[in-house]
Amino acid sequence: MKKFYITTPIYYVNAEPHIGSSYTTIIGDILARYKRMMGYDVFYLTGTDEHGQKIAQAAKERGVEPQQLCDELAQKFKELWKELEITNDYFIRTTDEHHMKTVQFFVSKMMENGDIYKGTYEGWYCVPCETYWNEDELEHSEDGKHLCPSCKREVQLIREENYFFKLSKYNEPLLKHFKENPDFVEPDFRRNEMLKILESGLKDLSITRTTLKWGIPMPNDPEHVIYVWVDALINYVSAIGYPDNMETFNKWWPADVHLIGKEINRFHSLIWPAMLMSVGLPLPKKIFAHGWLTVNGQKISKSLGNAIDPREYVKKYGNDVVRYYLVRDIVFGKDGDFSEENLVKRLNSDLANDYGNLLHRTLAMIVKHFDAQIPGIGELEELDKKLVENYEKTRQAYIELMDRYRITEALEILWQFIGDLNKYFDEAKPWILAKEGNKGRLGTVLSLVTESIFKVATLVSCVMPNSSREIYSRLSVSEAFSEKFLEGWNILKGNKVVHGEPLFKKIEKTEKEVQKPQKSNKQGDKPMEKQESVVSQAENVVSLEELIDIDYFKRVDLRVAKILSAEKVEKSEKLVKLQIDLGELGTRQIVAGIAQFYKPEELVGRLIVVVANLKPAKLMGIESRGMLLAAKKNDKLTLLTVSGEIGPGAKIS
16 A cells, blocks of 8 residues: 655644644645645645743743643644544644653664764854844844844844754755655745755754753753754654554654755755764655645734634634635745635535536426436437546546645646636536426436536545545445545436535625626617626726725735737637636636737747636537736726736736
């Protein structure tokens, strides 16, 4: 059986868990569930980091012992993960006796190998980050104070006798490893940051403190306490039995992926691999450093009061909705913003309209016309064959993207298929087939849609386990999510279905939306909707009296896009169909009413500005996923373009 070992960072217990720490843990859970569904034996590790100066200070401020504080907060993390239905296999604490013994064994082995020596440290230390900095790495305030380059707080000048790790010794081996394993650190720009540090040369690292007592004592020299980051990193091997249970350890190590936040990339991508080299253990296969999560555009902070509890949103919208939003709306690997308003939009559009409603109307027809029994798929027509072929391509692309930890793109591909599935339903017109009494054809159409939804539910079960379990229940499938359901058809033939409440309920927006005037289509009094150009939509601007605030503006995702191809839409004087490159967001198709102003061949290669998060629309039957921006005055129209110094996908703010 294939194995998969995945870890989150262990969370520091100087404060309660919030949406930021939950984000990484949910990502880890999604990947762990996905691998289990694909037949892997999975070990998913998370836990808490409980030593260091910050813990000692926080305990002192509260008038309790450090261990008491750690016990209290570690329990809160455990309870939150349980409520969020996190399926971790083990929860490690760095105050666990086995872990502390492993740290001492590990450090002793580094010392035996000649990689630790005693010296005097004089330099700058940041207490909140528990990090040492060189003089040339510091930033400075206007009044001349030395500031941490990470958290921007004042650092302390420390001079004390320490033990040092010969980190510089592993500079060249690390460079070699990075060059021979280009996917070792992802995303690419995080890898490049580490390469720059290596190319400038690593310096030896102080790994003990004598002014601090809340930590693991140095072997044979208990006056020294081991640096919290050395202590913390070793959890990845102590949790799986090192060094006492080597059979278990060898089963799981090396880790397949360490999930981390970008701010701790240096510790995981440089210091941890060097420590492993020192004791002769294999390096992890991958370190994936994701971006920061902000809330409504602000960094999560106790002082700002925005360190929100994810349970608040789970209670309001459901666990599946929160999970889906976090990985669908926030590109994994990039910085992202948590917005309740955007969460509601995803719920209403993607989940209630596109996914849930399709299930609802399909099962309703099976109940009505086939006595709630799935009739089975008969002879396929050309329309059906195209759907099956589309699914196969979607399945392969989804699996490839998930295996590369590109979760956001995988979901985007899957929701494109859901859109195509809705289109198939509309084009097959099952309501007309029912009216005509064509039960054979009706049964094939409804069964094909039902089995497609079943396969989607299986694929997306790692993200939305509860809704997928509910779909399985409504289709009378009692087995666990499994890759075996992803191939083959007529799996559900003869199964009874249950037509229940809508899978997802739409939420009415509480905040007043800015109303935009509708423009006549000059063919009657109907408002212009989907048959006119995207550019015409842009003409429906908000008047100066209808001012918007910055939060409303932030909802619009403006991106640089490169036009890859362009062609006129048949039977239209205005419309041009464009294929555009949006960088990490992939390629898309948009339709724009610019044919009277630009020839298709003039457009190819241009860098334009598009609204990337506009809900898809159909223009003369062609799907448009986005809107380009143009300036129009009287009879002249000019596209908004950018210079060639910036690439596709760049965000405009």
